[in-house]
Amino acid sequence: MKRKVAVVGLGIGRAHIDEGYSKLPAQWEVAAICDVDPARLAEVGDAFAVACRTASFAEVLGMADIDVVDICTPPSLHREQLLAAMASGKHVVCEKPFVTSLAEMDAIEAAAAAARGTVMPIFQYxxxxxxxxxxxxxxxxxxxxxxxxxxxxxxxxxxxxxxxxxxxxxxxxxxxxxxxxxxxxxxxxxxxxxxxxxxxxxxxxxxxxxxxxxxxxxxxxxxxxxxxxxxxxxxxxxxxxxxxxxxxxxxxxxxxxxxxxxxxxxxxxxxxxxxxxxxxxxxxxxxxxPIRFEGQFRAYGEALDAGQGPPVVLRDARRSLELITALYGSVAAGAPQTLPLASSHRGYAEWRP
Ligand SMILES: NC(=O)c1ccc[n+]([C@@H]2O[C@H](COP(=O)([O-])OP(=O)(O)OC[C@H]3O[C@@H](n4cnc5c(N)ncnc54)[C@H](O)[C@@H]3O)[C@@H](O)[C@H]2O)c1
CATH class of the missing domain: 3.30.360.10 (Dihydrodipicolinate Reductase; domain 2)
Structure with missing residues (x-):
């Protein structure tokens, strides 16, 4: 089945289109692009012939024909955009780092459990x-x-x-x-x-x-x-x-x-x-x-067709963020950190120093 995707954030998002979706025309159509930078919007829209271009994330979520919202914005925006995209009922893809704390991860996992669409972190390597x-x-x-x-x-x-x-x-x-x-x-x-x-x-x-x-x-x-x-x-x-x-x-x-x-x-x-x-x-x-983005998006489309969960799941994102929290926590504490980390860990809500 062919699905329509909106790519939000056109730095690495451009590579999602170039290396990924555009190589898989039987599975994916990039039907909308979104960026607050008008120059990027114009360049990517022209390069890949995407007519629907907007600076408004909310507008993307309101587009009835979009099946998948692919979030490629800077990390500090992921939590809020993930929650809004999941609430819209669409399938959601989000770049690494998926969110920026284990507390945020818990909030996303709770929302995902109630969401209509699937949620897939990017790990194209x-x-x-x-x-x-x-x-x-x-x-x-x-x-x-x-x-x-x-x-x-x-x-x-x-x-x-x-x-x-x-x-x-x-x-x-x-x-x-x-x-x-x-x-x-x-x-x-x-x-x-x-x-x-x-x-x-x-x-x-x-x-x-x-x-x-x-x-x-x-x-x-x-x-x-x-x-x-x-x-x-x-x-x-x-x-x-x-x-x-x-x-x-x-x-x-x-x-x-x-x-x-x-x-x-x-x-x-x-x-x-x-x-x-x-x-x-x-x-x-x-x-x-196929390798990298083409591989991940092909596997994702095949999983959706088969009614299966995505090929990278929330547990994978959590595991990577838990390791980061432990590594940064060890720097702060000057001592090894034991995983899994409890919500009482000092880095649970904030791994930054
Ligand atoms: N998987 C990978 O290999 C890989 C590689 C590079 C970056 N990344 C990740 O991708 C994300 C983006 O990184 P980047 O290098 O593309 O950054 P970037 O700054 O080059 O691109 C981000 C884009 O998002 C746009 N943007 C910002 N706020 C927005 C908003 N509210 N709505 C719509 N667009 C908005 C910016 O204008 C910019 O064009 C980061 O989380 C980064 O870690 C992943």
Whole structure:
């Protein structure tokens, strides 16, 4: 079935259209765009031939023919826009960070339980065939006990990135490299190794003159007992993302594409011939699927057609925000934080320092 989507916020929202919806014309029509910046509205409207253009979010919610509202505005606006969009009865998609505290997350989850439409957080890095193959191996039980992992986000942000006034601010961006950038690969880590049970971070602001952190080193203990080292910087001369995960039966190493570490080639290195044979048999029918936004929006459309929930769910957003709350909480406390976090945790309503 073909559905009509309205994209709100045309920074990364432009990429949702360019990389995603416009590649899937049998499933999606971008029927409206919304931005308070008239220049962006005109450029994106002209580039993708979208006639319905508005600066009013409320007007989008009142459009009877729109099935899905896709929120791509700065993080501090997500809570209010999510609540209004859910109340309108439409399906809702929202960029990361989904909201900006666990208290907000609880409010969204309560509203979503009563909403007519579905709600899908964006985690487009999950769509890459290397990562998808690794997930299959883990879910089939072939990887065995998780031991240890290293997870790197080595990106580069220069002055031009911070020319966008809200970048690097606690007030609107709500965090630095741990929240805004490493969130994707940390989501991929937890997909493969399960939930974190303890987190401790060191952070620093060394690359640009900003409020939030642009360098971080952290350690996690996972609920399984595995231990993980996280490294994130926005000061890398050349950009990579990379993860290497060691399990009892297999080691996985991702590719290093900074913005698509889920892509092939992934190395899946079995410890012995029997595991190799079992993995080969499992993955014999593996078929490629589109990557990033195209993958997530194709999977979303297919799930809606099948009457299923979206391919990324609220629990996924919550898990990523709980990890952020624990990491920032550990900086404030100077001590590891144990997850899951109770509503009495000092960071529950506000993770900012
Ligand atoms: N998934 C990813 O890989 C990825 C990448 C970049 C950004 N993001 C996320 O996407 C969101 C937007 O980031 P961005 O980089 O596109 O920012 P941006 O500032 O480039 O774009 C945001 C747009 O929202 C518009 N806007 C602001 N208030 C609005 C309102 N009330 N109604 C309609 N439009 C409004 C702005 O005019 C702007 O054009 C953030 O949450 C960010 O973290 C995700």
């Amino acid at each position: 999950r769509w890459g065939d290397g990562f998808r193959r690794a997930v299959r191996v883990v879910r089939a039980g072939l990887a065995g006990k998780p031991y240890n992992a290293t997870v790197e986000t080595a990106w580069r942000r220069d002055k031009d990135y911070y020319d966008i006034a809200w970048h690097g601010t606690w007030a609107i961006e709500r965090g630095g490299c741990l929240l805004g950038h490493a969130i994707h690969i940390h989501d991929m880590l937890q997909e493969l190794m399960g939930d974190a049970a303890s987190a401790y971070a060191n952070v620093a602001t060394r690359v640009n003159a900003i409020e939030t952190e642009d360098c971080a080193a952290a350690t996690l203990r996972m609920a399984s007992g595995a231990v993980v080292a996280l490294s994130a910087t926005l000061g890398s001369a050349s950009e990579i993302s990379r993860m290497r995960l060691h399990f009892e039966n297999v080691t996985f190493e991702s590719c290093t594409e900074p913005y698509a570490p889920g892509n092939e080639p992934w190395q899946i290195l079995p410890r012995n011939a029997a595991t190799r044979a079992a993995i080969d048999a499992l993955l014999a029918d593996h078929t490629p699927y």
